[in-house]
Amino acid sequence: MIILMTLNREDYLLVIWEFLESFDRISEKELANRLRISPPTAYEYLTKLSEEGLIKKDGKKISFTTVGRNTARELVRMHRIAEVFAYNFLEIPWEETHASVMELEHIFSGKRGEILFKNLGKPETCPHGNPIDPEVRYKEVPLMLADDGQYTVKRVVFEDEALLKNLASINALPGTLLNVHRGDTLEVDNENGTLKVPHTVSMSLRLSR
Numbered sequence: 001m002i003i004l005m006t007l008n009r010e011d012y013l014l015v016i017w018e019f020l021e022s023f024d025r026i027s028e029k030e031l032a033n034r035l036r037i038s039p040p041t042a043y044e045y046l047t048k049l050s051e052e053g054l055i056k057k058d059g060k061k062i063s064f065t066t067v068g069r070n071t072a073r074e075l076v077r078m079h080r081i082a083e084v085f086a087y088n089f090l091e092i093p094w095e096e097t098h099a100s101v102m103e104l105e106h107i108f109s110g111k112r113g114e115i116l117f118k119n120l121g122k123p124e125t126c127p128h129g130n131p132i133d134p135e136v137r138y139k140e141v142p143l144m145l146a147d148d149g150q151y152t153v154k155r156v157v158f159e160d161e162a163l164l165k166n167l168a169s170i171n172a173l174p175g176t177l178l179n180v181h182r183g184d185t186l187e188v189d190n191e192n193g194t195l196k197v198p199h200t201v202s203m204s205l206r207l208s209r
Protein backbone atom coordinates (compact mmCIF):
# COMPACT_ATOMS: atom_id res chain seq x y z
CA MET A 1 0.00 0.00 0.00
CA ILE A 2 1.09 3.55 -0.65
CA ILE A 3 2.65 5.39 2.20
CA LEU A 4 2.35 9.13 2.01
CA MET A 5 3.54 11.43 4.72
CA THR A 6 0.31 13.29 4.53
CA LEU A 7 -2.79 11.48 3.43
CA ASN A 8 -5.48 13.82 2.32
CA ARG A 9 -9.21 13.51 2.17
CA GLU A 10 -9.14 12.22 -1.42
CA ASP A 11 -6.67 9.48 -0.52
CA TYR A 12 -8.93 8.26 2.26
CA LEU A 13 -11.99 8.23 0.02
CA LEU A 14 -10.07 6.33 -2.67
CA VAL A 15 -8.84 3.72 -0.20
CA ILE A 16 -12.29 3.30 1.32
CA TRP A 17 -13.72 2.70 -2.17
CA GLU A 18 -11.04 0.12 -3.00
CA PHE A 19 -11.64 -1.59 0.30
CA LEU A 20 -15.38 -1.83 -0.16
CA GLU A 21 -14.92 -3.04 -3.75
CA SER A 22 -12.41 -5.69 -2.64
CA PHE A 23 -13.75 -6.88 0.67
CA ASP A 24 -17.34 -5.54 0.84
CA ARG A 25 -16.63 -4.09 4.23
CA ILE A 26 -14.15 -1.92 6.05
CA SER A 27 -13.39 -1.21 9.66
CA GLU A 28 -11.30 1.46 11.32
CA LYS A 29 -8.74 -1.10 12.35
CA GLU A 30 -8.34 -2.54 8.84
CA LEU A 31 -8.02 0.92 7.36
CA ALA A 32 -5.32 1.82 9.87
CA ASN A 33 -3.45 -1.43 9.12
CA ARG A 34 -3.64 -0.94 5.38
CA LEU A 35 -2.51 2.64 5.46
CA ARG A 36 0.06 1.86 8.14
CA ILE A 37 -1.17 4.68 10.29
CA SER A 38 -2.07 4.51 13.95
CA PRO A 39 -5.67 3.64 14.85
CA PRO A 40 -6.13 7.05 16.55
CA THR A 41 -5.07 8.81 13.32
CA ALA A 42 -7.51 6.69 11.31
CA TYR A 43 -10.22 7.36 13.88
CA GLU A 44 -9.59 11.10 13.74
CA TYR A 45 -9.76 11.18 9.96
CA LEU A 46 -12.84 9.01 9.71
CA THR A 47 -14.58 11.21 12.24
CA LYS A 48 -13.72 14.20 10.07
CA LEU A 49 -15.09 12.52 6.94
CA SER A 50 -18.22 11.59 8.81
CA GLU A 51 -18.69 15.16 10.07
CA GLU A 52 -18.33 16.33 6.47
CA GLY A 53 -21.17 13.98 5.57
CA LEU A 54 -19.06 11.75 3.30
CA ILE A 55 -19.18 8.52 5.29
CA LYS A 56 -21.39 6.89 7.89
CA LYS A 57 -19.98 5.14 10.89
CA ASP A 58 -22.21 2.45 12.28
CA GLY A 59 -20.34 1.11 15.26
CA LYS A 60 -17.14 -0.15 13.68
CA LYS A 61 -18.58 -0.47 10.19
CA ILE A 62 -17.94 2.27 7.66
CA SER A 63 -20.00 3.04 4.58
CA PHE A 64 -20.40 5.93 2.16
CA THR A 65 -23.20 8.44 2.21
CA THR A 66 -24.64 9.22 -1.24
CA VAL A 67 -22.52 12.36 -1.50
CA GLY A 68 -19.44 10.45 -0.32
CA ARG A 69 -20.04 7.67 -2.81
CA ASN A 70 -20.42 10.10 -5.71
CA THR A 71 -17.29 11.99 -4.69
CA ALA A 72 -15.30 8.78 -4.28
CA ARG A 73 -16.51 7.36 -7.61
CA GLU A 74 -15.18 10.42 -9.44
CA LEU A 75 -11.84 10.20 -7.59
CA VAL A 76 -11.46 6.51 -8.36
CA ARG A 77 -12.26 7.14 -12.01
CA MET A 78 -9.63 9.88 -12.25
CA HIS A 79 -7.13 7.75 -10.38
CA ARG A 80 -7.56 4.97 -12.93
CA ILE A 81 -7.34 7.36 -15.90
CA ALA A 82 -4.14 8.86 -14.44
CA GLU A 83 -2.76 5.32 -14.08
CA VAL A 84 -3.29 4.62 -17.78
CA PHE A 85 -1.42 7.83 -18.55
CA ALA A 86 1.46 7.00 -16.17
CA TYR A 87 1.78 3.43 -17.44
CA ASN A 88 1.43 4.13 -21.16
CA PHE A 89 3.25 7.44 -21.46
CA LEU A 90 5.58 7.80 -18.47
CA GLU A 91 6.75 4.16 -18.59
CA ILE A 92 6.09 3.74 -14.88
CA PRO A 93 6.38 0.02 -14.00
CA TRP A 94 3.05 -1.77 -13.62
CA GLU A 95 3.48 -2.45 -9.91
CA GLU A 96 4.40 1.18 -9.18
CA THR A 97 1.68 2.86 -11.21
CA HIS A 98 -0.86 2.95 -8.41
CA ALA A 99 1.44 4.71 -5.93
CA SER A 100 2.92 6.98 -8.60
CA VAL A 101 -0.37 8.64 -9.52
CA MET A 102 -1.46 9.50 -6.01
CA GLU A 103 -0.22 13.01 -6.80
CA LEU A 104 -1.09 13.12 -10.52
CA GLU A 105 -4.75 12.35 -10.07
CA HIS A 106 -5.25 15.62 -8.22
CA ILE A 107 -3.97 17.56 -11.23
CA PHE A 108 -6.07 15.60 -13.68
CA SER A 109 -9.54 16.31 -12.47
CA GLY A 110 -12.65 17.86 -13.92
CA LYS A 111 -12.42 19.07 -17.51
CA ARG A 112 -8.69 18.36 -17.78
CA GLY A 113 -9.30 14.81 -16.70
CA GLU A 114 -11.98 14.31 -19.33
CA ILE A 115 -9.66 15.66 -22.04
CA LEU A 116 -6.96 13.27 -20.89
CA PHE A 117 -9.46 10.39 -20.95
CA LYS A 118 -10.50 11.27 -24.52
CA ASN A 119 -6.90 11.58 -25.71
CA LEU A 120 -5.95 8.27 -24.12
CA GLY A 121 -8.54 6.70 -26.44
CA LYS A 122 -11.19 6.23 -23.74
CA PRO A 123 -9.62 3.15 -22.12
CA GLU A 124 -11.99 0.74 -20.39
CA THR A 125 -9.66 -0.30 -17.58
CA CYS A 126 -6.65 0.85 -15.60
CA PRO A 127 -3.38 -1.10 -16.06
CA HIS A 128 -4.47 -3.37 -13.19
CA GLY A 129 -7.68 -4.31 -14.96
CA ASN A 130 -10.04 -2.18 -12.87
CA PRO A 131 -12.88 -0.52 -14.80
CA ILE A 132 -12.51 3.21 -15.47
CA ASP A 133 -16.21 3.44 -14.68
CA PRO A 134 -15.97 2.24 -11.07
CA GLU A 135 -19.60 1.05 -11.06
CA VAL A 136 -18.94 -1.62 -13.71
CA ARG A 137 -19.07 -5.15 -12.31
CA TYR A 138 -17.44 -8.14 -13.96
CA LYS A 139 -18.16 -11.82 -14.05
CA GLU A 140 -15.19 -12.89 -11.98
CA VAL A 141 -14.12 -14.94 -9.00
CA PRO A 142 -11.82 -13.79 -6.20
CA LEU A 143 -8.76 -16.01 -5.82
CA MET A 144 -9.92 -16.70 -2.27
CA LEU A 145 -12.97 -18.55 -3.60
CA ALA A 146 -11.49 -20.06 -6.77
CA ASP A 147 -11.24 -23.82 -7.26
CA ASP A 148 -8.08 -25.46 -8.56
CA GLY A 149 -7.55 -24.93 -12.25
CA GLN A 150 -6.58 -22.49 -14.95
CA TYR A 151 -7.92 -18.94 -15.04
CA THR A 152 -7.25 -15.63 -16.73
CA VAL A 153 -6.08 -12.78 -14.50
CA LYS A 154 -8.91 -10.27 -14.55
CA ARG A 155 -7.79 -7.55 -12.15
CA VAL A 156 -6.28 -6.55 -8.83
CA VAL A 157 -8.97 -4.63 -6.97
CA PHE A 158 -7.21 -3.50 -3.83
CA GLU A 159 -3.94 -2.36 -5.31
CA ASP A 160 -1.72 -3.66 -2.55
CA GLU A 161 1.90 -2.87 -3.44
CA ALA A 162 3.34 -6.19 -2.27
CA LEU A 163 0.72 -8.16 -4.21
CA LEU A 164 1.33 -6.08 -7.36
CA LYS A 165 5.09 -6.59 -7.02
CA ASN A 166 4.70 -10.35 -6.62
CA LEU A 167 2.36 -10.64 -9.58
CA ALA A 168 4.71 -8.51 -11.69
CA SER A 169 7.62 -10.79 -10.77
CA ILE A 170 5.96 -13.66 -12.69
CA ASN A 171 4.38 -11.31 -15.22
CA ALA A 172 0.87 -12.25 -14.10
CA LEU A 173 -0.74 -9.16 -15.59
CA PRO A 174 -4.42 -8.87 -16.54
CA GLY A 175 -5.21 -11.05 -19.53
CA THR A 176 -2.54 -13.67 -18.79
CA LEU A 177 -3.20 -17.28 -17.72
CA LEU A 178 -2.72 -18.39 -14.12
CA ASN A 179 -3.13 -21.76 -12.40
CA VAL A 180 -4.63 -21.97 -8.94
CA HIS A 181 -3.56 -24.63 -6.44
CA ARG A 182 -5.33 -24.87 -3.11
CA GLY A 183 -3.38 -26.68 -0.44
CA ASP A 184 -2.10 -25.75 2.98
CA THR A 185 -1.21 -22.46 1.34
CA LEU A 186 -2.86 -20.78 -1.59
CA GLU A 187 -0.55 -20.88 -4.60
CA VAL A 188 -0.74 -19.59 -8.13
CA ASP A 189 1.66 -20.28 -10.97
CA ASN A 190 2.33 -19.66 -14.61
CA GLU A 191 5.26 -20.48 -16.89
CA ASN A 192 7.37 -17.83 -15.13
CA GLY A 193 7.09 -19.09 -11.58
CA THR A 194 5.01 -19.78 -8.49
CA LEU A 195 3.61 -17.43 -5.85
CA LYS A 196 2.17 -18.08 -2.43
CA VAL A 197 -0.67 -15.61 -1.97
CA PRO A 198 -1.46 -14.55 1.60
CA HIS A 199 -5.05 -15.07 2.62
CA THR A 200 -5.42 -11.35 3.40
CA VAL A 201 -4.96 -10.26 -0.22
CA SER A 202 -6.59 -13.22 -1.95
CA MET A 203 -9.93 -11.38 -2.16
CA SER A 204 -8.20 -8.65 -4.18
CA LEU A 205 -7.00 -10.80 -7.04
CA ARG A 206 -9.91 -11.44 -9.39
CA LEU A 207 -9.89 -14.21 -11.99
CA SER A 208 -12.10 -15.27 -14.85
CA ARG A 209 -12.50 -18.48 -16.79
Ligand SMILES: [Zn+2]
Binding pocket: 080, 083, 098, 126, 127, 128, 129, 130, 159
Ligand atom coordinates in the same frame (compact mmCIF):
# COMPACT_ATOMS: atom_id res chain seq x y z
ZN1 LIG B 1 -5.02 0.50 -11.21
